[in-house]
Amino acid sequence: MDQIKEARVPCSSLLTYHRELLVTRLRSIQCILDNLFTCGFFCQEDVEIVQQTATKADQVRKILELVQCKGEEACEYLIFIIYKVCDAYIDLQPWLKEINYNPSEDVTVMKVVNTDPISRYCEKLRHDMSRDTSFIMSYGQQEETRLEDLYTDTVMELLNDCNESLGFLESVDQLLGDHAVFNPQGEITYIMGDAGVGKSILLQKLQNLWSTKELQTDAIFFFKFRCRMFSTFKDAEQISLRDLLFKHNCYPDHDPDNEVFDYILRFPEKVVFTFDGYDEIQEDVDLMNLPEVVSPEDKANPLQLLISLLCGKLLKGSQKVLTARTGIEIQSKVIRKKVALRGFSPDHLKTYTDLHFKEQEHRELVSIQLDASPHLWGLCSTPLFCWIVFKSFGHLHTMHDSFHLPETCITLTDIFLLLSEVFLSRSATPAPSLLKKSTRCTSETFKAGLRPLVAFAKLALQGMERGSFISSQEEISECGVTEEDLTLGFLRPLSEEDTSGSSATFEFLHMTLQSFLAAFALVLDEQAAASSILKFFTECSRRRKVSCLPLDSCISSSSKPSEKKPFASNEHLQFTNLFLCGLHTAPELILLYEHAVSLGFTVRYTLCSTRLVSQCSARQKCY
């Protein structure tokens, strides 16, 4: 052991011998100064001497000079700082390997505090990411569930460029790995799936795993975006890549020299991006006529920045995870790996049931009903619908001591009517007493909740018509939704990162709920012309063939869609159409119509039922 110690090259000699390399590669001077000062090797005057030196290279020269004057222990400690804060001194890690650096026992007991802006920023990112992803946002502003208490794996099928199966992904932490990569040149991991199948939650899980260092990746930066945010900027608005990353995620503190952004530009492979909901992009910017963004210093339209990032024209080498609804085509040459989400398998559903219901008795009751109804079972393989069904089970139990869904409750329209009933009953019914539960009376709940229901439905329809999933406070008030109504659960607040504006904005709990309520509004609208109820049918048949997205126009010269579309996909409109079909037979609606008429509403029930049935009977099987 002593012999090994004697054989060591003194650290002061190493600093002399490799001086030139250190001068060119040593960055993050402040962290070195902070630690040398805290450990007593440098006094305040030494620190000031270094800080007053003009250039970075001269500052390093000064540090080396001073450290060498302080003796071998100080030199050894300097190298130890470089070794310990490896993220900040990434350029010097090969050098440590080259000199076969191994810290001595004496130095390892000394403390090194990481005050490097890059490492501090990574810590801040992880901290914020953990805070933002630890809960599943649900039930308006009132209830939140811990992600770890409810997250259940879903079936994740790996596909090749021809959409042939390459097997299944076993767990989310392997998502960024090399398994099933069909195109190593591509940089996008593309996740697709139907509405409510769990794409956003999968990303949330991925982000949460990264925040706790459980994800298999050496990425130290993680930026998350919802694609719809890119459509909320004004056409002429231009921002820099730096602002896009920092203002819409988290800002680096104490970084006067812009070291964090420089680092990101130098090491893009250390960055992971998630872009959720590519189908939600409103393509009303003429991308073909915008100049390509290739310089990270240039300001550009945010949508253009997004496309440049996805195509690898900006931050080439960074890893991108992109989600979109099934049916959105993206060229294979930019895709590295493709994953199709297929929802809960029977085993997943069992796990989810166990997580959702704490009482064994409840679990059994739910399982019996699921087993008895293949249709309900089918709906529950989609996590969103499963969540609604289970919430409704819970509601029925709390309010009415019943644990049975009505026999009719097997279509998606029924499920959303039940959800609406659950929401509306929150204001209509007083808190249930422990001893005496009220009797469930659906029609009474709907009657009592007609005013807020009509207001939410109007808001949903207006959003659909102007092509938006986001509502401002003013729009909400204009439709007659009150402060109190907001607590029912139909809407949830959007975080500032998801929008470009600063005032409060809201979205419906899920886009399918907006589609459902829009259908509701269509059948209740007393003003609109009779033909308007079918307007989305016409819209959908007109748009069916258009499926190109901005990414296509960026990476190839594919023809530009001829029409201006409010959304890249019109699935939300199709949902509305299908809900219209479903609604016309719902018994709750018949009662509600009667009530609405007695209150002076003119409703189109008869009209819509006759017209829609003839138009859509083929499509309404499960709606």
Ligand SMILES: Nc1ncnc2c1ncn2[C@@H]1O[C@H](COP(=O)(O)OP(=O)(O)OP(=O)(O)O)[C@@H](O)[C@H]1O
């Ligand atoms: N893996 C999961 N474990 C538990 N619950 C889930 C899971 N996936 C989804 N959910 C439930 O379903 C709801 C909807 O999921 P999510 O928003 O991720 O769907 P989506 O595929 O992104 O839908 P869309 O395409 O409409 O945006 C979640 O809020 C959550 O309650």
